[in-house]
Amino acid sequence: MTAARPRVYVAQPLFAEVLAPLAAHAELAVEPVEGRRDAAALAAGLREADAAIVTIAERVDAAAIAGAARLRIVANVGVGYDNLDLAALRAAGIAASNTPDVLTDTVADFAFALLLGAARRVTEAERWLRDGQWQRWSFDRLLGRDVHGATLGILGMGRIGQAIAERARGFRMTVLYHNRRALPPALEQACDARRVEQDELLSRADFLIVAVPYTPATHHLIDAAALARMKPDAFLINIARGGVVDDAALAAALAAGRLGGAALDVFEGEPAVDPGLLAAGHVVLTPHIASASRDTRRAMVAMAVANVLAALGHGPQAGRPPNLVGG
Ligand code: 8YV
Helix, strand or coil: CCCCCCEEEECCCCCHHHHHHHHHCCEEEECCCCCCCCHHHHHHHHHCCCEEEECCCCCECHHHHCCCCCCCEEEECCCCCCCECHHHHHHCCCEEECCCCCCHHHHHHHHHHHHHHHHCCHHHHHHHHHCCCCCCCCCCCCCCCCCCCCEEEEECCCHHHHHHHHHHHHHCCEEEEECCCCCCHHHHHHHCEEECCHHHHHHHCCEEEECCCCCHHHCCCECHHHHHHCCCCCEEEECCCECCECHHHHHHHHHCCCCCEEEECCCCCCCCCCHHHHHCCCEEECCCCCCCCHHHHHHHHHHHHHHHHHHCCCCCCCCCCCCECCC
8 A cells, every 4th residue: 555645735826847846745735826825724724734835925823733733844935934933833843944045135136126216216206207297307306315335234134134235335335233143253344344233223324224033022123212213314124024113103204204215125914004104205115025036936935845845755855854943
């Protein structure tokens, strides 16, 4: 008698050709339609599964895995994994993995796209042009802020923060950062960045990029008090997670003219966006696409596939999924 093939639940219709290697070893149950799974749909998908691939759109908590007796691994497609309840997974003996490194450069590129877009008012200028408002040329219209030579503050100096610092060199920016721990001196020198306390970072940055993971400790790290410490013409860029920035406080600060502008790829309660942010001027808003390049999104799925294959006992890392998180 041959053993039943394991079943892999994939919570979103991810690139079929990248998922294909799984089919040699497992039955694939891929959700056919994109979208946010409600708790019942997710629990139903996980119940029969030996492994699962999920995205930020799925919240994998104790209720979601309550009936998942065979589940061995939840492979998250994303470097951030605040959508996974690691304690619940650990208690149930289920491993969890993420997709570090493959997206670092793509996300750092996008952080600069947001920074430049906000500083030079790119999206605002395009809206103005498309609205048919360009009737005559004017010397002082849509004046932006210079990026070259400005002071860049990076809050969170992990891999992505360091890749952002590397890019800032080309703009001859002064780079300050804050991280719980200082980088080793050689790395700090390579990044040409200097560690300062958080308050100094807030008060000195012309452009502040938020690049910390979302945890209970970083919830509303940028709140009304933090925003009040920033220069009145500074720009805030959030590529981390909604929830690290208090969006309502940011909207209020922008409405009161207490910041130069903002650029946000992530939002509290996304895909909903605070109406105050939608209404604010000098703001660039994008729908959580910092890692969304053609190659990187595929590489992220391939990494999740490798983690699942390893958890199911296949491939060079059989039994040792390479990107486990949560101890
Ligand atoms: C992904 C991200 O879009 O990696 C992350 O943490 O936020 C993004 O790269 C998201 O995780 C998709 O699931």
